[in-house]
């Protein structure tokens with residue numbers, strides 16, 4: 147099962163791993179430090195084999211004089227024991243300095259990796275946060291979390307080791323190459339023989355493993371999405387007794403992930419022994435050819451010579467060639483994984499929001515708060531929801547919006563703060579197209595309270611203050627009073643300081659709605675949208691809220707979406723939406739006189755079902771079957 151979090155990039159393709167090195171300048175200093183540590187450490191690591199070979203030839207076999215590069219002969223002890231001590235001294239010093247270089251190397255690369263991850267995490271979050279709401283409704287939360295967390299984390303190994311290992315390999319190959327060439331040129335070529343074979347083998351590995359690593363990232367996204375969904379929906383799982391069903395689905399996702407991993411593991415574990423065999427055969431050939439040289443029988447009569455000590459050095463270094471090659475395999479493997487994870491992060495980073503400030507957007511200037519919908523059409527993806535909606539509202543009025551479920555009422559008003567943009571036509575506030583003003587000013591001017599408001603984990607006070615962060619405690623309390631919530635808040639264990647939201651005190655739907663209302667009252671917006679904002683409170687509390695809101699909403703344009711018609715009865719005007727069209731428009735009394743859809747809704751709610759015309763009941767049944775059919779499809 148493939149996920150979709152990665153299918154949404156629309157920016158130019160960039161190598162997701164390479165850009166980590168080019169785009170994050172602030173961490174580059176640490177990478178440089180790490181690189182110096184790597185190269186210096188590697189050079190110290192080359193010293194022992196050189197010294198051992200020299201000691202064998204000069205101290206034990208006396209085949210050549212004891213000579214060190216860059217060191218004048220007069221500083222070298224004359225006796226063989228003195229030369230042995232010097233060798234030991236050099237070995238120990240090289241080990242010690244190598245350890246210091248290794249510390250610097252690890253520090254540099256680790257800080258580099260951690261800093262980039264930190265910055266990338268923030269950047270990916272900010273980019274994602276700026277994307278339009280539709281992006282989030284199309285993606286599964288768990289999959290998005292997987293990109294922000296797991297995929298960013300998955301870059302760590304490569305960032306810490308990738309470049310350092312590459313440098314280490316380069317320093318080793320160059321350093322050893324130089325020494326080997328100094329010892330015996332033809333034999334060096336023999337040692338290099340396996341390299342083209344290894345390159346071809348590695349290329350084949352990357353071709354096969356790359357898609358498999360991508361599948362792993364996608365499967366972990368799937369698994370996360372499933373887990374997140376189940377934790378959020380635990381109440382339904384329990385009430386429906388669906389535990390075994392869900393365990394089965396989680397097991398299915400876990401099995402997919404396991405299968406994806408095993409498919410990659412099979413390739414990976416074949417690759418590394420393969421590398422060892424190729425380099426091992428290469429080493430055996432070097433040993434054979436070098437041995438023949440020492441025995442005085444150079445193959446094919448090649449020129450040049452080799453002392454036993456030189457052969458020891460050569461063999462140790464040739465053996466060390468295996469390590470860079472195996473490490474190269476690691477680097478390639480880590481790179482492929484980082485590319486798969488980085489690609490998913492990159493697709494978020496390179497995506498630009500479709501709803502954003504226009505190039506010459508200016509702040510919204512609210513005068514009376516007049517709102518116009520000018521022949522508006524809207525579709526979710528390819529599902530058409532609003533058709534030619536056209537109306538104008540005088541500023542300061544309270545407008546009821548009613549209609550059957552799924553008619554498009556919420557969608558209609560989500561176009562006002564640009565949670566979505568109209569596909570055709572325009573939405574205007576005081577004559578300004580909402581697409582021509584800055585999002586910040588637009589959303590500042592509109593207070594939106596939804597049906598199922600979200601409370602963040604934090605205190606009641608913090609939740610009410612959310613968005614108006616500088617409000618005083620007194621202002622918070624005043625807003626809470628107006629939302630008829632003061633009393634229940636006072637009765638909470640710690641009053642305004644009670645922790646609510648996830649892990650906090652659980653509030654009822656009606657209590658959460660009242661806090662959300664308080665949040666909007668505190669925000670003091672010019673236009674208010676109440677989308678079923680009091681649907682979960684009892685009618686008595688709703689009446690209280692309405693009377694205290696009346697004053698607050700008096701000179702502000704207020705939209706009230708409601709199923710309970712008593713909520714909108716006193717509105718200056720009521721818009722009736724049916725199947726994405728504005729079908730009726732007028733005051734409560736006028737609409738009753740019109741005797742259309744609204745009048746029938748009224749009859750339903752006043753219990754006068756007997757008076758409902760037959761067509762209304764048939765139409766209602768038809769609507770229900772459409773809704774039920776939709777649900778089944780889902």
Ligand SMILES: Nc1ncnc2c1ncn2[C@@H]1O[C@H](COP(=O)(O)OP(=O)(O)OP(=O)(O)O)[C@@H](O)[C@H]1O
Nearest residue numbers: 283526529531549550551552553554555556557558
């Ligand atoms: N994010 C979305 N993506 C795709 N389709 C959506 C989305 N939100 C709503 N819809 C669909 O658009 C149609 C209108 O939904 P909307 O929520 O606007 O109706 P509503 O009149 O407010 O309904 P209700 O009274 O039940 O809240 C419905 O068919 C719904 O399934």
